[in-house]
Amino acid sequence: MANNVTIALDAMGGDFAPEIVIKGAHIALTRYPDTKFLIFGDEKKITPLLKRTKLLKQASDIIHTDDIVTSDMKPSLALRQGLKSSMGLSIKAVAEGQAEGIVSAGNTGALMVLSRFILKMLAGVDRPAIATLIPSLAGETVVLDLGANVECAVHNYVQFAVMGALFAKTLLAQIEPSIGLVNVGEEDIKGNDTLREAHHILQNIALPGLYQGFIEGNDILEGAVNVAVMDGFTGNVALKTIEGASRLMSEFIRQAFYSSWPAKVGYVFAKRALNKMKLRFDSRSYNGAVLLGVNGIVVKSHGGTDELGFANAVGVTIDMVAKSYNERVRTLFEALNVSDQFFKKEKTS
Amino acid sequence: MANNVTIALDAMGGDFAPEIVIKGAHIALTRYPDTKFLIFGDEKKITPLLKRTKLLKQASDIIHTDDIVTSDMKPSLALRQGLKSSMGLSIKAVAEGQAEGIVSAGNTGALMVLSRFILKMLAGVDRPAIATLIPSLAGETVVLDLGANVECAVHNYVQFAVMGALFAKTLLAQIEPSIGLVNVGEEDIKGNDTLREAHHILQNIALPGLYQGFIEGNDILEGAVNVAVMDGFTGNVALKTIEGASRLMSEFIRQAFYSSWPAKVGYVFAKRALNKMKLRFDSRSYNGAVLLGVNGIVVKSHGGTDELGFANAVGVTIDMVAKSYNERVRTLFEALNVSDQFFKKEKTS
Numbered sequence: 085m086a087n088n089v090t091i092a093l094d095a096m097g098g099d100f101a102p103e104i105v106i107k108g109a110h111i112a113l114t115r116y117p118d119t120k121f122l123i124f125g126d127e128k129k130i131t132p133l134l135k136r137t138k139l140l141k142q143a144s145d146i147i148h149t150d151d152i153v154t155s156d157m158k159p160s161l162a163l164r165q166g167l168k169s170s171m172g173l174s175i176k177a178v179a180e181g182q183a184e185g186i187v188s189a190g191n192t193g194a195l196m197v198l199s200r201f202i203l204k205m206l207a208g209v210d211r212p213a214i215a216t217l218i219p220s221l222a223g224e225t226v227v228l229d230l231g232a233n234v235e236c237a238v239h240n241y242v243q244f245a246v247m248g249a250l251f252a253k254t255l256l257a258q259i260e261p262s263i264g265l266v267n268v269g270e271e272d273i274k275g276n277d278t279l280r281e282a283h284h285i286l287q288n289i290a291l292p293g294l295y296q297g298f299i300e301g302n303d304i305l306e307g308a309v310n311v312a313v314m315d316g317f318t319g320n321v322a323l324k325t326i327e328g329a330s331r332l333m334s335e336f337i338r339q340a341f342y343s344s345w346p347a348k349v350g351y352v353f354a355k356r357a358l359n360k361m362k363l364r365f366d367s368r369s370y371n372g373a374v375l376l377g378v379n380g381i382v383v384k385s386h387g388g389t390d391e392l393g394f395a396n397a398v399g400v401t402i403d404m405v406a407k408s409y410n411e412r413v414r415t416l417f418e419a420l421n422v423s424d425q426f427f428k429k430e431k432t433s
Numbered sequence: 434m435a436n437n438v439t440i441a442l443d444a445m446g447g448d449f450a451p452e453i454v455i456k457g458a459h460i461a462l463t464r465y466p467d468t469k470f471l472i473f474g475d476e477k478k479i480t481p482l483l484k485r486t487k488l489l490k491q492a493s494d495i496i497h498t499d500d501i502v503t504s505d506m507k508p509s510l511a512l513r514q515g516l517k518s519s520m521g522l523s524i525k526a527v528a529e530g531q532a533e534g535i536v537s538a539g540n541t542g543a544l545m546v547l548s549r550f551i552l553k554m555l556a557g558v559d560r561p562a563i564a565t566l567i568p569s570l571a572g573e574t575v576v577l578d579l580g581a582n583v584e585c586a587v588h589n590y591v592q593f594a595v596m597g598a599l600f601a602k603t604l605l606a607q608i609e610p611s612i613g614l615v616n617v618g619e620e621d622i623k624g625n626d627t628l629r630e631a632h633h634i635l636q637n638i639a640l641p642g643l644y645q646g647f648i649e650g651n652d653i654l655e656g657a658v659n660v661a662v663m664d665g666f667t668g669n670v671a672l673k674t675i676e677g678a679s680r681l682m683s684e685f686i687r688q689a690f691y692s693s694w695p696a697k698v699g700y701v702f703a704k705r706a707l708n709k710m711k712l713r714f715d716s717r718s719y720n721g722a723v724l725l726g727v728n729g730i731v732v733k734s735h736g737g738t739d740e741l742g743f744a745n746a747v748g749v750t751i752d753m754v755a756k757s758y759n760e761r762v763r764t765l766f767e768a769l770n771v772s773d774q775f776f777k778k779e780k781t782s
Contacts, residue, residue, distance in 0.1 A: 321617065328653055356696070
């Protein structure tokens, strides 16, 4: 399945571009040997880096671009000036069929608007959602939206539930993923009208998974469901709060091991196991957020990640392509006649 | 200052009422020896519990109530049927000046509507907010709103910032607390119109603290500010996500120490230090969420807490009373002529 996938790389996006992009692609190639890469960016910077890896060099073409989307560029400006940037051209390569997926560690807002503009939406999907996997007590959980939509309408939540469930089926191989809608309580009366209407629709339609109703914030990491659906504001704050919690607890643990002589001795014995544990919560292991709903596989790597993190984002991209995620969304939305069933009918009933 | 504070207790609220209420009040009394308690609830259940603690018995009066607000009672029903319940009457004791603060581990929604109805709002405050302290890399951080308002208008955010800053001044003794408004990014253009307008007002008015602008989810636990202001939906999900993160990491740590023999040995050495560390993140240590903005000190204890947690909630109540939190809010709102300055002027400008 994963044979001969071609991935477009925005070599100029992220805090440590293009170094970690090239190093990350090299690592990804050792994991997925048949992958081809189209590398978009400043040839003068990329060529010397590629010389260090014969493997990647043979599997890659460099497409030189002068333009760059900077990390602080407003999306509106990126849309006007970014079409010929490394980001814009790498997305275009997917639109034109030269590549099947694209990875960028650059400006998230720019990546969203350029992807939407260049690739267009999948039929039946109104707005994109950013989704990722995070570790949970049950293994891994799909969370979306992580910031593409500050506010959501009823049909956005419903579409996110469908796309998120297919995401869980694709990446987690869940046969019947369970889906929860994040709210401030589990009772039907909780939340606002939009959430309650989405809840009502989700209870009454055929989904590629099992809708379990409203869930609360703690349920996300406790793994109460396979797919946690939120608006992009809540999802963004929740995910970043988890980052903060992880840092706080790591610091508390560090202080605990430094707080006494027995604790220091204990650390020496437990170090190996603790480092393994740390990896389970390592943001690099979960790097690679997917922009669901656009007509092409677009993956956002964290801007500050290292080559291992970037390699994981490339891996997610290859997986999404190889497992035909977008075809599955397209087929399902067509079969369900989603645009009628989810919105129009329910809205007028 | 803390002399002779009288606290009303809803003895029938919470999962383990009235046992933990009585035991918790006993512990609180050993910490604040001059406190008096008015205990509202089922006399037959309370009297035998009080017999075990001579100290608390001497400092308490029992006021018998037949009615109870159940944990699943809808707020609207609680408002109709709860006025003579242990919860309703304990709030009434504050309204009538028999007590200066009230603690309940019962139904949060009911506590909010009954408090608002019986105590009314402080002049100048439109809606209450639930606030609490949580541990952070900088020590402790005030977070609000944690669920009183699913949606917020511009002036709600502004009022929450004022009340939250005074809360930090009162409980954390911060002279000039720093305040942040939680958003999906730090740039002025992030978020929605409501947040951006609140941001603009907060940048331009005199506050009992220093407004530092938009912050992100990770900043909350990293302690980037002393006061993190959010709408109640976001705050509720964020706080519960932290609970989930804490449980997940505790489980990962537990598994790490069980994963090998050296790790098990390490645990024996480090156990004491790790247990101390655990206490720093223990939700009991931070039990006691305050309903800010109502004309009386109302504190919500977690429904599932134990006597130590409940004692902490009583401590928060005594602190809020002794340090005249509501008088400070009242004085400040009057001095600022808040209702004009924050909303009307800015809204029509």
